[in-house]
Amino acid sequence: MVLVTQVPVAVAKAYSPGHITGFFSTPDPHISTTDPKFLGSMGAGFSINKGITSTVKVFSSNEKNYEIRLNGIPNFELKVSNFVVASYMQLIREPVYLSIEHESELPIGYGLGSSGSAALSLSYALNEALKTNLTKVQAAQIAHNGDIACRTGLGTVISEFTGGFELRLKVGGPGIGQVIKSELSTDWCVIVLCLEPIKTELWLDKSVTNENKHSLNLLGRKMVHDLYQNQNVGSFLEMSYQFAREYHLDEGKCQNPINLLQAEGIKASVALFGHTLFTLTERDKVRRIVKLLEQFKGQLLVCGVDNLGARLIRRND
Numbered sequence: 001m002v003l004v005t006q007v008p009v010a011v012a013k014a015y016s017p018g019h020i021t022g023f024f025s026t027p028d029p030h031i032s033t034t035d036p037k038f039l040g041s042m043g044a045g046f047s048i049n050k051g052i053t054s055t056v057k058v059f060s061s062n063e064k065n066y067e068i069r070l071n072g073i074p075n076f077e078l079k080v081s082n083f084v085v086a087s088y089m090q091l092i093r094e095p096v097y098l099s100i101e102h103e104s105e106l107p108i109g110y111g112l113g114s115s116g117s118a119a120l121s122l123s124y125a126l127n128e129a130l131k132t133n134l135t136k137v138q139a140a141q142i143a144h145n146g147d148i149a150c151r152t153g154l155g156t157v158i159s160e161f162t163g164g165f166e167l168r169l170k171v172g173g174p175g176i177g178q179v180i181k182s183e184l185s186t187d188w189c190v191i192v193l194c195l196e197p198i199k200t201e202l203w204l205d206k207s208v209t210n211e212n213k214h215s216l217n218l219l220g221r222k223m224v225h226d227l228y229q230n231q232n233v234g235s236f237l238e239m240s241y242q243f244a245r246e247y248h249l250d251e252g253k254c255q256n257p258i259n260l261l262q263a264e265g266i267k268a269s270v271a272l273f274g275h276t277l278f279t280l281t282e283r284d285k286v287r288r289i290v291k292l293l294e295q296f297k298g299q300l301l302v303c304g305v306d307n308l309g310a311r312l313i314r315r316n317d
């Protein structure tokens, strides 16, 4: 039997933005390693100001145990969160019962980085609530390791850790990967139309042949190089669309809405990995774009760019 006190001995809360990848590349590592800190992807994308808030309540208990709810509902398949909790349980000696709540503004599986966002916000909140005293980078590395181990993301955690419009120049998790961050002004708005989810895990492993993987990696790497020379949102959107076409994501559910926007001179692409259209646009064009997209069945999100990256929002007091 688990004995748990009624009043939490500690509470902490953290937030991580969601994230959209426009293109990426997974070149073979220079050294052969299985250490997830050195694995990940190069690429480009941006963090959005919709994300996941994780709250951790710690109770005294006679054994180590936990429960996780997602938007109030228990028993979701939350493997990345389980990985993060297991990592912290190994770091502490005393038995505790953890009550964990993820509040998600992100639909799951649509290429908005929900897995990374859950892992990162949870890792920050656990580090604070359990007083494990890891640095921000170390806590973010645990989240990155979880995303890599579960095959739910590669470069998502380091991007959400950094925030802004990011160019990932060198593969690796937080503290290892090299990222150039540009802050975008609040005049930039993000419009997202979520049409159908894609399991990142399946697409990373099975959607492309080895030969295709090689050419996608070359293309992704070339795009990183080209965007580095000419860092602007328009080029990013164009490259992202070209990249999505290589995955044939332009032919699925996103085909009609993208064609419609392009016919109106509006650049748009597909968020990796989801049947999810996205665009970045100046504020004065938002109403027009929303009007055009409203006719399609799906979840329409209008938000901004998060320039701050993941953060603790309630200290352990």
Ligand SMILES: Nc1ncnc2c1ncn2[C@@H]1O[C@H](COP(=O)(O)OP(=O)(O)O)[C@@H](O)[C@H]1O
Pocket (backbone or CB within 6 Å): 052, 070, 077, 078, 079, 080, 081, 102, 104, 107, 108, 109, 110, 111, 112, 113, 114, 115, 116, 118, 119, 151, 152, 153, 198, 199, 200, 201, 272, 273, 274
């Ligand atoms: N809020 C969440 N809390 C815990 N785990 C989550 C959460 N959101 C997603 N996950 C995990 O990540 C998986 C989806 O990841 P993925 O296919 O990469 O989608 P996304 O593109 O939204 O990141 C889910 O099956 C689940 O295991």
Ligand SMILES: CC(C)(COP(=O)(O)O)[C@@H](O)C(=O)O
Pocket (backbone or CB within 6 Å): 019, 021, 023, 024, 040, 041, 043, 110, 111, 112, 113, 114, 115, 116, 152, 153, 154, 155, 156, 157, 200, 272, 273, 274
């Ligand atoms: C594209 C992806 C491999 C997955 O992203 P998501 O489905 O949003 O978790 C990302 O982690 C990246 O490396 O850029």
